[in-house]
Amino acid sequence: MLVINDLHVRFNGREREAVGGISLSINDGEIVGLVGESGSGKTVTAMSIAGLLPRRQCTYSGDILLDGKDLLHAQRSELRKLHGKEIGVVFQEPMSSMDPLMKIGHQIGEVLRIHTDLSMSQIREKALEAMASVELKNPEQIYDCYPHELSGGMLQRCMIAAAIVIEPSLLLLDEPTTALDVTIQAQILELLKKLNARLGISMLLISHNLNVVRKLCSRIAVMKRGLIVEIGDTESVFLNPQHDYTKALIKAIPTRERRFG
Amino acid sequence: MKEPVLEVRHVSGGYRESGVLGTRKRYQEVIQDVDFCVYHGEILGLVGESGTGKTTLTRMILGMLKPERGEIIHHTKRPQIIFQDPYSSLNPVYTAEWAVEEPLRVFGKYDAKERKRRVYEMLERVKLPRECWNAKPDDLSGGQRQRVCIAAALIQRPRFLIADEPVSALDVTIQAKILDLIKELRDDLDLSFLFISHDLNVVYQLCDRVLVMKSGRIVEQGDIEEVYNNPKSEYTKKLLEASL
Amino acid sequence: MTKKDSSIDPKSFLIVGAVITLLLVLVIIVGMFWTPYSPTAMKYGRFQSPSWNHIFGTDNFGRDIFSRIVKGAGNTLVIALSTVIIGAAGGILIGSLTGYFGGAVDVVLMRVNDALTAFPSFLLALLIVSLVGPGSKYSVVLALGLVFIPSFARVTRSEFASLRSRNFVTGARLTGAGHARIIFVYLLPNTGRVLLPALTIGFNNAVLAEASMSFLGIGVTPPDSSLGYMLSEAQSMVSIAPWYALSTGLSIVLLVFGVGLIGEGLQARAKEVD
Numbered sequence: 001m002l003v004i005n006d007l008h009v010r011f012n013g014r015e016r017e018a019v020g021g022i023s024l025s026i027n028d029g030e031i032v033g034l035v036g037e038s039g040s041g042k043t044v045t046a047m048s049i050a051g052l053l054p055r056r057q058c059t060y061s062g063d064i065l066l067d068g069k070d071l072l073h074a075q076r077s078e079l080r081k082l083h084g085k086e087i088g089v090v091f092q093e094p095m096s097s098m099d100p101l102m103k104i105g106h107q108i109g110e111v112l113r114i115h116t117d118l119s120m121s122q123i124r125e126k127a128l129e130a131m132a133s134v135e136l137k138n139p140e141q142i143y144d145c146y147p148h149e150l151s152g153g154m155l156q157r158c159m160i161a162a163a164i165v166i167e168p169s170l171l172l173l174d175e176p177t178t179a180l181d182v183t184i185q186a187q188i189l190e191l192l193k194k195l196n197a198r199l200g201i202s203m204l205l206i207s208h209n210l211n212v213v214r215k216l217c218s219r220i221a222v223m224k225r226g227l228i229v230e231i232g233d234t235e236s237v238f239l240n241p242q243h244d245y246t247k248a249l250i251k252a253i254p255t256r257e258r259r260f261g
Numbered sequence: 262m263k264e265p266v267l268e269v270r271h272v273s274g275g276y277r278e279s280g281v282l283g284t285r286k287r288y289q290e291v292i293q294d295v296d297f298c299v300y301h302g303e304i305l306g307l308v309g310e311s312g313t314g315k316t317t318l319t320r321m322i323l324g325m326l327k328p329e330r331g332e333i334i335h336h337t338k339r340p341q342i343i344f345q346d347p348y349s350s351l352n353p354v355y356t357a358e359w360a361v362e363e364p365l366r367v368f369g370k371y372d373a374k375e376r377k378r379r380v381y382e383m384l385e386r387v388k389l390p391r392e393c394w395n396a397k398p399d400d401l402s403g404g405q406r407q408r409v410c411i412a413a414a415l416i417q418r419p420r421f422l423i424a425d426e427p428v429s430a431l432d433v434t435i436q437a438k439i440l441d442l443i444k445e446l447r448d449d450l451d452l453s454f455l456f457i458s459h460d461l462n463v464v465y466q467l468c469d470r471v472l473v474m475k476s477g478r479i480v481e482q483g484d485i486e487e488v489y490n491n492p493k494s495e496y497t498k499k500l501l502e503a504s505l
Numbered sequence: 506m507t508k509k510d511s512s513i514d515p516k517s518f519l520i521v522g523a524v525i526t527l528l529l530v531l532v533i534i535v536g537m538f539w540t541p542y543s544p545t546a547m548k549y550g551r552f553q554s555p556s557w558n559h560i561f562g563t564d565n566f567g568r569d570i571f572s573r574i575v576k577g578a579g580n581t582l583v584i585a586l587s588t589v590i591i592g593a594a595g596g597i598l599i600g601s602l603t604g605y606f607g608g609a610v611d612v613v614l615m616r617v618n619d620a621l622t623a624f625p626s627f628l629l630a631l632l633i634v635s636l637v638g639p640g641s642k643y644s645v646v647l648a649l650g651l652v653f654i655p656s657f658a659r660v661t662r663s664e665f666a667s668l669r670s671r672n673f674v675t676g677a678r679l680t681g682a683g684h685a686r687i688i689f690v691y692l693l694p695n696t697g698r699v700l701l702p703a704l705t706i707g708f709n710n711a712v713l714a715e716a717s718m719s720f721l722g723i724g725v726t727p728p729d730s731s732l733g734y735m736l737s738e739a740q741s742m743v744s745i746a747p748w749y750a751l752s753t754g755l756s757i758v759l760l761v762f763g764v765g766l767i768g769e770g771l772q773a774r775a776k777e778v779d
Contacts, residue, residue: 323679325675325678339679339680339681340679341676341679341680342675342676342679344672344675344676346672349671349672349673350671350672350673350676351673352673352691352694352695353695354694354695354697355694360673363677363680363682364680364681367677367680367681367682367686368680368681410676413676413680414676417680
């Protein structure tokens with residue numbers, strides 16, 4: 001459903017390409033992980049898909065196709081339509097991704113207000129439905145809360161609700177659990193898995209944390225310096241990494257093994 | 262039994278919100294009856310989620326905040342701290358070499374030549390590439406900055422250090438190298454650490470003993486193998502289950 | 506496909522501003538020792554329009570306007586510089602103490618600061634001049650300098666308040682560095698980024714404030730002269746000798762423009778670093 005073909009992105013004034021020609025596809029209902037360390041180009045790739053690339057400050061080429069529709073070269077106005085409807089995005093920092101002065105429920109329903117002709121009560125209905133599907137307790141009550149009244153984990157659930165309320169075909173997850181405590185992280189990952197199974201939404205998970213990716217994704221792509229150095233089924237990449245960098249990366253993951261005697 | 266370098270004895274405390282002109286207002290207790298020792302030569306892990314009072318506890322150990330009850334006994338001089346975010350731990354206007362030399366200038370015991378000798382020795386020890394010695398924080402990578410911070414913390418030759426999430430902001434491959442460095446320094450320089458982290462795997466790799474904190478209390482402490490293989494408190498079990 | 510970023514490089518602001526300012530300062534310094542004609546001699550014929558001999562013409566007493574502008578600009582420069590020095594020194598001192606220590610000192614001093622800021626600064630300067638006694642450039646410098654303290658104090662304080670909780674300050678405290686060392690060696694150098702542009706803005710405000718005060722007759726008085734004083738003189742004969750007002754006014758504009766560009770450049774550079 002999503003096809004990236006030979007994507008190049010270079011920021012003005014930089015020698016090196018931030019993304020140096022990558023190709024990647026996501027099938028219907030699949031969760032794909034994109035891992036890499038800082039500066040690997042995974043965030044720029046995500047920005048290109050989400051239409052957040054500062055187009056004037058970079059040169060880019062290649063194709064990004066979502067169900068055959070061009071995302072990379074489309075007009076801004078067209079892009080805006082596509083992004084609201086077809087792609088939901090969840091960022092790392094739930095607190096700063098929310099408008100502090102707007103009620104949670106309204107923020108979740110916002111995308112429906114923009115992209116559909118639903119009435120106010122229908123929007124409220126849909127928003128509450130989405131909040132229930134991300135397993136928020138008392139959606140009615142949380143609907144009228146402001147972001148500062150909720151914990152980080154609850155906010156991230158709300159962000160996910162806002163991303164899925166319009167039933168997009170792709171969910172873009174940019175380090176969705178990095179800012180959260182481990183117990184909350186585990187719950188959110190569990191939730192994402194359930195949503196994928198139940199709603200069949202495809203997901204692209206971008207993370208530096210290989211453990212998170214392993215837990216959620218069926219396929220992973222490892223990025224380094226703007227290139228995908230290895231791509232394959234998650235377990236086969238973990239158990240039998242081919243590229244030296246992947247090996248080093250996997251070896252560096254802190255596991256329940258004593259590094260030192 | 263080994264000698265303690267730090268004793269924290271039944272410490273409780275927190276913050277007093279002060280109003281205008283210092284009038285006392287509300288008191289919020291963050292730490293409740295915390296009791297532990299750091300023994301000579303060990304790396305003691307401290308795990309817990311955000312908001313459990315880890316930072317408040319470090320502030321008390323460093324003498325920046327007074328406990329309401331209990332006492333903190335230091336058996337070493339001047340504990341030092343290594344922070345999570347190496348960027349804000351370094352003064353952006355000065356070079357790496359300056360940052361490492363600064364504690365010695367403040368200390369004022371050595372002449373310029375002796376100071377330089379010690380600084381170079383320490384920079385070698387933390388394996389900061391020579392071409393970085395004269396660079397400012399902006400031009401250093403996260404791992405290099407953390408090496409500078411470690412060198413600056415060690416230059417006054419403390420016996421005991423607090424490492425507050427020292428690798429959490431770093432990429433995994435860099436993280437592994439910094440952990441190796443901490444271990445090596447502990448052995449070579451005979452140091453003791455209180456190692457704070459939210460990553461249970463990192464703590465398991467590095468620490469000899471571990472404290473588990475929740476809501477201002479220590480819910481479990483003991484030998485690392487003991488706690489990880491046979492956790493007693495429900496909270497520890499939950500944490501271990503959740504960590505991947 | 507690609508478009509170049511349209512904003513101008515801050516470096517070019519800096520360079521152009523520095524060139525203009527340096528040239529002006531050079532002329533002024535030379536003017537302190539030598540001017541083409543004596544700026545006080547009244548013997549070059551009244552109301553001569555600009556010519557090769559007198560490039561800015563002459564005034565109602567037959568004095569060479571160019572020479573007078575060079576001399577007057579010297580006074581303006583000295584007044585503006587001293588004002589900024591007094592304002593910055595006082596403001597940085599108060600701002601760093603309140604920003605660093607916080608607490609009751611901070612509350613009291615900053616409320617006083619607020620009160621002073623709420624009062625129109627120009628009126629405040631008038632008040633101080635009338636208290637000290639008008640008629641000398643020293644009272645102008647003192648009045649404007651005092652008036653400038655609050656704005657510098659505010660800028661410094663907010664920088665200090667945000668810097669003091671940074672880890673490197675905590676670290677310095679743990680190594681045993683004293684308050685003075687932390688303020689001067691750690692914090693002050695980090696405020697340069699915002700203080701340098703503030704200094705240039707302060708300088709320009711001082712030039713303009715001096716001009717307005719002298720224009721109103723409470724600033725510099727003869728035998729001293731300044732650009733502002735000359736402008737007020739020129740307005741009474743603007744129909745007979747328009748070149749007088751024009752050349753004096755343009756000199757002020759050029760001085761403010763040059764320093765303003767430097768300030769722009771510095772500010773843009775500070776933002777880039779962020």
